[in-house]
Amino acid sequence: MKHLQSRYIGYALLFTATIFSLGCNKEYLNPNAATANEVLSSAKGLTGVTVGLQKSYSTTRPGLLYAGITLNGLTTNEVISVNTGNTNEERLAVGGIQVDGDNTIVGNVWTGANKIIYDADNVINNAAALQDKNYAAGLIAHASIFKALALGNLSQYWERVPDGTGKNVQFITRAQGYSKAIATIDNALNAVSANAISSSFLSNIPSGIDIVNTLNALKARYALASGNYALALTAANAVDLTKKSVFTYDALNLNPIFEISTSTNNVIQPKNLNFGQTGNFVPDAGDGRVAFYTTVNTTVRIKGFGDATFTQIPVYLPGEMILIKAEAYARQTTPDLGNALTELNKVVTKNNDIFGVNANLPALVGPYTQAQLLDLIYKHRCIELFMSGLKLEDMRRFGRPDTEMKRKFMPYPNQERDNNPNTPINPAF
Numbered sequence: 001m002k003h004l005q006s007r008y009i010g011y012a013l014l015f016t017a018t019i020f021s022l023g024c025n026k027e028y029l030n031p032n033a034a035t036a037n038e039v040l041s042s043a044k045g046l047t048g049v050t051v052g053l054q055k056s057y058s059t060t061r062p063g064l065l066y067a068g069i070t071l072n073g074l075t076t077n078e079v080i081s082v083n084t085g086n087t088n089e090e091r092l093a094v095g096g097i098q099v100d101g102d103n104t105i106v107g108n109v110w111t112g113a114n115k116i117i118y119d120a121d122n123v124i125n126n127a128a129a130l131q132d133k134n135y136a137a138g139l140i141a142h143a144s145i146f147k148a149l150a151l152g153n154l155s156q157y158w159e160r161v162p163d164g165t166g167k168n169v170q171f172i173t174r175a176q177g178y179s180k181a182i183a184t185i186d187n188a189l190n191a192v193s194a195n196a197i198s199s200s201f202l203s204n205i206p207s208g209i210d211i212v213n214t215l216n217a218l219k220a221r222y223a224l225a226s227g228n229y230a231l232a233l234t235a236a237n238a239v240d241l242t243k244k245s246v247f248t249y250d251a252l253n254l255n256p257i258f259e260i261s262t263s264t265n266n267v268i269q270p271k272n273l274n275f276g277q278t279g280n281f282v283p284d285a286g287d288g289r290v291a292f293y294t295t296v297n298t299t300v301r302i303k304g305f306g307d308a309t310f311t312q313i314p315v316y317l318p319g320e321m322i323l324i325k326a327e328a329y330a331r332q333t334t335p336d337l338g339n340a341l342t343e344l345n346k347v348v349t350k351n352n353d354i355f356g357v358n359a360n361l362p363a364l365v366g367p368y369t370q371a372q373l374l375d376l377i378y379k380h381r382c383i384e385l386f387m388s389g390l391k392l393e394d395m396r397r398f399g400r401p402d403t404e405m406k407r408k409f410m411p412y413p414n415q416e417r418d419n420n421p422n423t424p425i426n427p428a429f
Contacts, residue, residue: 040126046139047204050123053116053146054206058247058313059256064116065247065313066256067108068153068389070268075406076391077276079268086267095406096429101414109157110413113150118165120147124187137191138201141211144188145315148218151181155225156393157410160424170422178226185219208248209315213239217316220324225393233328236321244354246312255313257306257387270300275386281379288351288360293386304387305355319357319384322346327377335370344373347380357384374398402429 039045058065073079074092081089088105091098099106123143130136154161155177163172172180192212220235249255261267273290274282283290293304305313326343329336345363352358364376378398382391395405402408411426 040122041129043130043132043135043139046123046127046130047201049119050139050143050146051205053119053123053143054209054247055253056112057116057146057149059249059253061256061260062108062112063256064109064112064150064153065389066260067105067112069257069387071105071109071157071410072389072392073268073387076395077271077404077406078387078391079276080271081267082269083266089267092406099407099411101411101417101426103411103413106157106410107413107415109153109410110416113153114162114165116146116150120144120150121165124184132198133195134198135201137195138197138205138211140191141188141197141215142201142205142209144184145209145211145214145218148181148184148215148222151177151184152218152222152225153389155181155222156390158412159409159427168420168422171424175226178222181222182219182226182231185215185222188215189219206248208244208246208312210240210243210245213243214245214315217245217321220321221316221390224324224327225397227331229328229331232324236324236328239316239318239321241318241321242354244312245315247315248312249310254309255306255311257302257313258309258311262302262306263309265301269302270294270387272300275382277379277382280375281382283383284361286361287383288358289383289386292357302387306387314355317357317385317388318354319347319350320381320388320390323377323381323384327374330370330373330377337366337368337370337373340373340377341366341368344377344380347384359383 039049057063060066070079070089071092074081074089075095081093084090088103091100091103092105120143124140124147127136127139127143130139151161155174159174160171161174161177162169163176164170189212192215197211216235216238220232220239223229223232223235261269270276270293273294273296275290275293277283291303293302295301295303295307305311322343326340326347329340329343341364348359348361349363350358351360359380366373368376375398378394378400381394385391385394392405396408408429409427412423417423
């Protein structure tokens with residue numbers, strides 16, 4: 001990130017430290033530090049918080065991006081644990097009752113998501129009071145991306161999710177969690193529609209994220225997960241697939257997949273060249289995505305978006321949006337199998353992907369039944385979106401048997417249970 005953005009992160013850390021000190025019985029205040037009110041009432045302070053959101057989400061081992069990819073990959077057989085000394089990864093790889101409320105990876109996803117929601121709410125709620133409405137729109141939209149991602153992660157892994165942040169918070173269904181993510185996105189899109197994001201805001205945040213396209217892409221993702229296929233189709237059609245939206249990395253903010261796993265070969269790696277798939281769901285011979293996502297160096301290793309220190313990681317892939325359209329057509333009350341196959345073939349034959357994720361295969365030729373087409377869509381989601389952190393939701397939505405996954409839903413972290421009497425009982429599996 002630019003030096004300016006590093007200063008904003010420092011501002012966010014001062015805010016966090018202030019909040020922490022005010023929550024303690026004893027206060028150790030730095031007279032030179034910004035107060036919480038000062039941070040949350042200024043454009044500079046709010047920018048610091050939202051830049052901090054992106055940093056905490058997209059970097060480091062506890063960060064929600066890496067923790068979610070690990071949790072998802074081990075649970076769905078995409079990846080394996082390569083070091084028996086990594087107890088938490090090993091237990092996720094075994095699954096079942098071995099995954100308990102003390103698992104730190106489960107805890108990282110839970111804590112990271114809830115912290116992001118808390119900080120994002122502070123930005124969204126306080127930005128509305130700024131006089132510069134164009135700058136405020138940028139703050140609201142950027143923070144909403146991370147709040148939606150956090151809500152989406154909670155809703156994917158847990159049967160019930162907190163209805164906000166704070167002490168003894170109540171819980172809502174995961175479906176309601178997805179609805180909250182979509183409502184957050186709609187609020188952001190309305191803010192941007194009313195007041196275009198200012199160039200001064202964009203110059204003060206890390207480059208790479210296409211804000212409006214990302215909001216629509218996440219809306220499509222969570223509408224699909226919610227079973228709202230008409231909304232998913234509309235939102236996916238609103239995304240410009242010629243434009244990238246990525247997390248960028250530099251010497252201070254490293255690509256977490258490469259830093260933690262690829263470079264060390266000591267944490268997780270792909271299960272095999274079939275991406276953990278079996279039977280009719282294995283990649284076809286010549287599928288170019290196998291060579292994109294993996295390499296073989298004695299064993300199968302990570303490539304793709306974890307192949308170097310500064311490799312950008314997409315917030316979403318164009319292929320995800322195309323496959324959302326295919327699935328939405330196929331699952332309509334009156335299935336449109338013709339358009340579903342047309343969209344699916346855009347992924348199957350793709351040879352000009354902006355990220356290089358190209359299957360480059362011959363087109364599929366029907367006719368297919370709805371069930372057959374949905375199986376093909378699932379197969380190509382598993383390949384196209386490898387290590388994207390989305391597969392567990394896919395497995396449930398496509399009705400895959402429990403034997404193919406290590407857990408269907410996660411237990412609630414013991415830290416939450418010990419401090420919140422409203423924490424639901426853990427799922428059996």
